[in-house]
Amino acid sequence: MQRVIMKSPAKLNLFLELHRRREDGFHELETVMVAIDRCDQLSITRRDDSELNVTAQWSPSQAAWEQQLPGMPAGSLDLPQGEGNLVYQAVQRFRQRCQIKHGFDIHIEKTIPAGAGMGGASSNAACSLRGVAKLSQIPLSDARIRQTAAEIGSDVPFFLGPTTDQDAKPEGSDASNPLTKGSAALATGRGEQLAEVALAAPISFVVCFPPHPLSTAAVYSICQVPVNPCSAEELLSTMAKGPLEKLSSLLFNRLGKPASTICPPMADLLESMRSIGLNGCQLTGSGSACFGIAESLADANRIATELSKAGYPVSFAASPLPLPTPLQ
Numbered sequence: 092m093q094r095v096i097m098k099s100p101a102k103l104n105l106f107l108e109l110h111r112r113r114e115d116g117f118h119e120l121e122t123v124m125v126a127i128d129r130c131d132q133l134s135i136t137r138r139d140d141s142e143l144n145v146t147a148q149w150s151p152s153q154a155a156w157e158q159q160l161p162g163m164p165a166g167s168l169d170l171p172q173g174e175g176n177l178v179y180q181a182v183q184r185f186r187q188r189c190q191i192k193h194g195f196d197i198h199i200e201k202t203i204p205a206g207a208g209m210g211g212a213s214s215n216a217a218c219s220l221r222g223v224a225k226l227s228q229i230p231l232s233d234a235r236i237r238q239t240a241a242e243i244g245s246d247v248p249f250f251l252g253p254t255t256d257q258d259a260k261p262e263g264s265d266a267s268n269p270l271t272k273g274s275a276a277l278a279t280g281r282g283e284q285l286a287e288v289a290l291a292a293p294i295s296f297v298v299c300f301p302p303h304p305l306s307t308a309a310v311y312s313i314c315q316v317p318v319n320p321c322s323a324e325e326l327l328s329t330m331a332k333g334p335l336e337k338l339s340s341l342l343f344n345r346l347g348k349p350a351s352t353i354c355p356p357m358a359d360l361l362e363s364m365r366s367i368g369l370n371g372c373q374l375t376g377s378g379s380a381c382f383g384i385a386e387s388l389a390d391a392n393r394i395a396t397e398l399s400k401a402g403y404p405v406s407f408a409a410s411p412l413p414l415p416t417p418l419q
C-alpha cells in the first residue's frame with residue numbers, strides 16, 4: 092500500500108472541569124469529549140526517498156473562508172505548512188522513534204475551524220500517526236503510536252480512538268448502535284488518560300464559530316481552579332442510560348469565563364444560540380466555537396441555517412462519529 096485517505100474528525104467537550112494546576116504549567120482536568128462528523132481530510136502518500144512534505148489548505152478554498160469570515164484577524168486563516176504544522180511534528184517524532192527511513196507527502200483539506208476548541212490540529216496529528224503507521228507496516232496497536240500522540244498534545248490521544256477492546260464495552264453502551272460506538276471518552280490527567288464513555292443514542296448538535304480564534308494557552312493562562320470542583324458523574328450516567336433530554340442541563344465548561352474575558356463576542360453568540368431554541372449552549376474546549384443541542388437532526392440543520400443567516404456563517408449541524416475513522 093502506498094497511499095491512505097482518512098477522515099479527521101472534530102470534537103466537542105460536553106463537560107470540562109479543572110482540578111489542579113501542575114508544576115509543569117499544565118492543568119489536571121476532567122473532560123468529556125465527543126467526536127463529531129465535521130471532518131478534515133488527510134491524504135498520505137509514501138515516498139521512496141526520505142523527504143517529509145506537509146501541506147494544508149482550506150476546503151473549498153482560503154478565499155471562500157475569507158469571504159465568509161470578513162471579521163477574522165489578519166493572517167488567522169493562514170494554515171501552517173511544513174514544519175510549523177502539528178502533523179509534521181507528530182510524524183517526524185514517530186519516524187525517529189520507529190526508525191522509519193522513507194518519507195511521506197501529506198496533504199490536509201481543512202473544514203474544521205482553527206482556534207475554535209474543536210481539536211482540529213490534534214485530530215490531524217492523530218490521523219497522520221495512524222496513516223503513517225499503516226504505510227510503514229506498523230500495527231495500529233503498537234504502543235509507540237499512543238506514546239507519540241501524548242507527547243504531541245494533550246488532546247491527540249483521544250482522536251486515536253478507544254483503548255478498551257471490543258468486548259469490554261462500558262456499562263450502558265449500545266453495541267448495536269454503530270453511530271454512538273467509540274465516539275465519546277472521559278479524559279483525565281492533562282487530557283491524555285482516557286476511558287470510553289457510553290452514549291445511549293445519537294445527539295443532534297449545532298456548532299457555531301464566531302470569527303474570533305482563541306489560543307488554548309492564552310485561555311488556560313487566566314483560568315481559575317475552583318476550590319470545589321464539579322463532577323461529570325451525572326452527565327456520564329445520563330449519556331449511558333438517558334433520558335437524553337436531561338443532557339443539556341448537565342453540560343459545563345470551567346473555561347467559559349476566561350474564554351469570554353478574552354473574546355467578549357462569545358457571550359453574544361451564546362445568547363443568539365439560546366434564543367433561537369438550542370439547549371445547553373456552551374463553548375467547546377477553550378473556545379471560541381460554541382454548541383447547543385437540538386431536538387432532532389432536522390431541527391439542527393434548520394437552526395444552523397438560521398444562525399448562518401443571522402450573521403454567523405460558520406454554523407453547522409453535527410452528530411457523534413465513531414473513532415477511529417477507517418483508513419481508505
Ligand SMILES: C[C@@](CO)(OP(=O)(O)O)[C@H](O)COP(=O)(O)OP(=O)(O)OC[C@H]1O[C@@H](n2ccc(N)nc2=O)[C@H](O)[C@@H]1O
Pocket residue numbers: 104107116117118119120122207208209210211213243244245246247280281282307308311312375376377378
Ligand atoms: C482545552 C482543550 C480541551 O479539550 O482543548 P482545545 O480547546 O485546545 O481544543 C485541551 O485541554 C487542550 O489540549 P491541546 O490543544 O492538545 O493542548 P496542548 O497543546 O497540550 O497545550 C497547549 C497549552 O494549553 C495549556 N494546557 C493544556 C492542557 C492542559 N490540560 N492544561 C493546560 O494548561 C498549557 O499552557 C499548554 O501549553
Ligand SMILES: Nc1ncnc2c1ncn2[C@@H]1O[C@H](COP(=O)(O)OP(=O)(O)O)[C@@H](O)[C@H]1O
Pocket residue numbers: 147170171175176177178199203204205206207208209210211212213215216304305307376378379
Ligand atoms: N494541522 C493543523 N490544522 C490546523 N491548525 C494547525 C495545524 N497544525 C498546527 N496548527 C496551529 O494550531 C492552532 C490551533 O489549532 P486547532 O487545533 O484547530 O485549534 P484548537 O486547539 O482551538 O482546537 C492553529 O491556529 C494553527 O496555528
